[in-house]
Amino acid sequence: MNVSLLLHLTILFVFPPLLLGFIGKTKAFFAGRIGPPLLQPYFDFFKLMRKASVYSVTTNWIFRAAPMVSTAAILAAGFMTPIAAFKPPVQFWGDIILFVYLFALARFVIILAALDTGSSFEGMGASREATFGCLSEITMFLNLTILALLSGSLSLSEIFLGGLSSSWLLVGPVLILVVVSFFLVLLVENSRIPIDDPDTHLELTMIHEVMVLDHSGADLGFILYGKAVKLFLFGSILVSIIFTFKTQDLLTDTALFIFEIIGLAIFIGVIESTMARLRLNKVPYLLFSAFIFSVIGFTVILVRGHS
């Protein structure tokens, strides 16, 4: 077992909740509070793990299995995602498709779990999540197609570990468009403000949070953990697009990466503190504009040539 693999897995499994800690701290700073400690998401996780779960009589095994299936699917996607400068454990030609589909699987089972409760609130959340999910998926695929075209590869590790470094000089504006569009997708997929508010559970405009209303105990812990990993994976892809500079030294690269992704978390925190949530019927427009950004980027590449 080599060091980089070990580091990859450690960061993948352990680091993600810390991002939520940084977001929370940033929001507290803007609100003039001290805020919860950075490690609060970990404390929450262990607290939830030690609590008993309550199940509705309406539910079936789908409700109980969904948090674990979805978290496992998200973590499996992490096995293909390049983190810092490590080659991921598995890479193959076309893993970008599996990457997106694993998130689709994770979403699908949570939606089913929400419908399993028979509660109209959760049905509402499920319906919205599914709707926005399929709109963000097209943008995601178009962005990945652009990146594949620029780097000449269909494998995440080849795209993000060096495939893009020359593209910033050649077609920088396109990559800026991709970054903006991808950032919007990140906000939607991870249900952050201005699309969704991750801090409240009981508002009718909620999307993701209302879906997991009935989950409790360890199940809820897994869901929250899975969400943190998802944010981390999307974030690490985003920072790999932005920062293509690598020192070729394992530890320096890792440290750089951690700095970058914490920077991203703080940026998300700033957005959450300075913006209000959009009205629900405006969210599709945001998604369409993300899509338009990447369409424009794609057009520019086609006109300018990509190599």
Add this chain to the structure above:
Amino acid sequence: MIFLLISLSILITSSVLIFLFCQSKKISAYLFLWSLVAACGFGLWSALSVLCQKAVSLPLTSADFRVPGTIPLGEFYIGIDLLSAFFLLLLFILSLAAGIYGYGYLRDYTGKRNTGAHFALYHLLILVIALVLVAKNAVLFLAAWELMTVVSYFLITFYNESEQVRKAGFIYLIATHAGVFCLVLMFLVMGAHAGSMNFDQMTAAQFPLGLAAVLFMLAFFGFGIKAGFIPFHIWLPHAHPAAPSYISALLSGVVIKIGIYGLMRVITIIKDFPLWCGVFLLIMAAVSGVGGVLYALGQHEIKKLLAYHSIENIGIITLGLGVGMIGHAYHQDTVAFIGYTAALLHTFNHAVFKGLLFLSGGSVIHATYTGDMEHMGGLFKLLPWTGHLFLIGSLSICGLPLFNGFISEWLVYRSLLEGVFHLDIFGIIFSSLGIVALALIGGLAALCFAKAFGVIFLGNNRTSEEHHYQEGDLIMRGPMVLLAAICLWAGLFPANMVYYAFQGTQAITGMPAPFVLEEAIINPLLSATKVLLFGGIIFAVLVLLRKFFTLNYPIKLTETWACGYAKVSSRMQYTASSFAKPILKIFRSILFFKVETVSPKGYFPTKTKLSSSVKDASEYLFFRPLFADIKRFSRKLKWIQSGHTQTYILYILFLLVILLVWKLY
């Protein structure tokens, strides 16, 4: 070959025997069951033995069987090549499963209906479909094609006492007959050009690009109606709900695929098409895929929903076919091979999971006596087998990892992405259009099946009365379990099915595929399986963790948390209409999505109403006005048909005189 002949002769003899023993329900049913098993067994054996042969040299046909005919231009000439073998594989698997299920399904009707005739026709249908697949002569092909339409018409109209069913059957008959006109014309032109009606000679002939394009358009209309491309799809949402479920399974799994087979066969024969043909096919595929799934979202009737999903999947299959044709036009073998392989594999996968969905949907209807999803809910507990099987089907059709749908959708994506890499700017534009369409289709399909599965099986029952639903017995569950097992097998161990599809591809492209390409297709899929394995391990660890942490706690059961509201009724749940409303609202302008409400008046709660509907644009804006116009026009010509024999004889006389005059000068 010999096994196929055995299988075909079993089918024909048994169908005659079943007809003869129509009166004895018991004998006809047993004859049906055992001859079905035997025929499908032999058929599968013959298909697999062709598919498994190592491709060393071309042509890859196994021994042919021909009886020089007495019909002008036609002869009984059949042979299995790799393409036929691949389709025979799915034909025999699905007709075996659907047939056994049908045997179980029809036991309720013994004595009430002429099930014997139905059984005999079922065998006849398998026979003629197999003949379409192996025909190597255009006349034989057309004859079998026509028989297929007629026989399936009788199978669809099993519940012929219902007005709606008769009408649906009629729409099916007319729609598919309209296509035959194009096919006859196409084969005549091909035959005239090649100098023979045999496919061998046609394949050997060279077609100029202009002629190829004309033939392609004829093939597209002729086969497209059967396959159900938008806007020719209108017969599908009528015929599928009207037919018994296992016939719908066969219709959706096999019969519409024969349209795809026809297109592929034309590609094998003509080989080189102008670029725009592929582009046209790709655009039609994107339209059918996205349109099919959007219409499906607006349906609340289980089988209508599944019927629209067939259109969507035909779209996905054709995306692969289209990008394959584009790749071929650019002489990019990688793109062409992967595209065709994707199309073939998705054809098979769709047959399996759609068959599974129709059969399990049929079990739901069988138990609840309704197809309306809004009256269901909570069936997962009442019909556990059906529920689990429907779940597997739903996960497969959404293309989610672990199941077979993912493998073929992955290949379609792959072919489109290879198109982005290998083609010029024009090709890139259309490949990326395909990618966006497929991404949209994938997301919408997941939404639609979350809706279908969630509303039918999860939550609480939406009707207030007590239910004692009867789960189907082993003979009805067995075929579904078989199909579900294939879904999982082909999803977890994709190597075999991909190899078979790859073999079929060689028949389409007419050249042996480089071994490197085969590895380039299969190896990434094996790595994907590795990722899923990691996912499985993590899942197991999480399960153990949860076990470990919750060891000391008893599991608490309560009502669903209703945010403090105490008087919750099951009718307050999200319904199928409400679940699909947000997305339908986004696409309302192209779907004619309408919500009609009657607002309650006064201060106290009163009765109110809400209904939402989606209108099929091609039916209401195109075909209905068109047929109304045709009707009006024909009414004006009514005076020709006087009804007097003498007048008709006069017509004949006129015609003869005209012909005579024409001949003389």
